[in-house]
Amino acid sequence: MQTALSVLVDSMLITFVFALAALGLAIIFGLMGVINMGHGAMLTLGAYFTWFATTKGVPFVAAVLLAAAGVGLIGLLLEHFIIRHFYDRPFETLLLTWGFFLISTELIKIAFGTDLRTVTNPLPGAAHFGSFVLPAYQSVVALISLALIVGLGVMLYRTGLGIKIRALVQNAEVASLLGLNVARAYKLVFVAGSAAAGLAGALISPMLSVDPYIGNIFLVRSFFVVIVGGIGQVLGGTLVGSFLIGGSETFFALFSGQVVAQTIVFMLAILVLRFRPAGVLRAQ
């Protein structure tokens, strides 16, 4: 019983970490249709911002906020100078964002080398319930992840800005004919997605060693989360996709090695897409 509960809680914590990591992609790819291969690099940049700021004495919370703002600014520059010229050309945006990943990874290597860096866990404690352990920091990150997803859902479905964004996604030309500055709205969404990725990288950094490829761990998984959950289903799709990818990986890892568990999960994801190609939650 204790083990089952422990696995369930571990699965939930991993689910929320995956959801956090995938949120930026759910915005940029799920809402805007930009296949952002630079998502992993944005997570990595968020982690490096946090590592660098904390080594200079900046408190962890401020470092996380700086990381989100910094990656948001990088997203703004990327969108303004490159991506906005290619919104209706998905293959080109895929290549360009892949180029962004390569360039930013090499720049990180030049600036900081390839050594593993460590961000000190700001909440190292844990709550113990018999043999069952609830790590404090992972629990807080899970709550932040849930709050961000709920907040994004409220913004999208309960505010005027949300109506504008959903209208833009459905028919940009008509939105502009009604008076919406489409270029500005796309920019806002792209920056928000970039900042979310930076925030995720920052919050994940104390859980893993920071290296130039930390974001890659989550890149493929994030795509699976968004696609399996349902493209455009930012709220429920991200949570369901994260649970199916992250939570089930934790479950299968109980009975096999991590690599076998990942393989099973990706095979199951492919199977899900075979029968529900638009994702679990996407209306057919």
Add this chain to the structure above:
Amino acid sequence: MMLLELKEIHAGYGPVPVLRGVSLQLGEGEILGVLGRNGMGKTTLIRCIAGTLPLTQGSIHFAGQEITRLAPHERAQLGLTTVVQGRGVFPRLSVWENLEMGRIAAGGGKRSRLDEVIGYFPRLGERLRQPAGTLSGGEQQMLAIGRALMTHPKLILLDEPSDGIMPILVHQIAEILLQINRREGVAIVIVEQNVPMVFALTDRCVILEKGRVVAEGTREQVSQSAVMREYLAI
């Protein structure tokens, strides 16, 4: 002062010219019908005025201001709104959200005209929570016109509003457009192949043929023109 003035406009798609020197004028509160067969440049004319297709020559003035180089959203903010062919409702937004989008798209500082819109189209009031994509074609057209009205327009451009709609609803929509024009003073440019609908709405029409205005005048003048008899078989 004219509300809308097109001076010798030319436009096309790539190397293919579609409009070849169209000049038109529209006064405040006036309704202009643009008739013509398929492929003669009617939708292209609407796209040029709305700003989704750039001109290759000529100029467009709206409400005393040159708008030739303005983006579509800037033209909409001046009071020039468009109901596109096929309605262009946002299918996964509710009827209310579609209407609200009309009010807030340009900034949201405008007074809501929801009650007036529902007054013109009571069916929309019964379906406010319904996704717009589940409405019938006629209801979607009502929604598209209602949403245009929510933007507080000076001019509404209508591209084939009768397309795919039951004849009884076409007549009803034409009557409501006339009411909107008379009560609100909103000018209308209506591009149509449905001649009876245009004649029910407007006194002044033009006929487009191969990207040029080949006939212009009152309903009677246009209906008796050789071009009208030849091409529209009246």
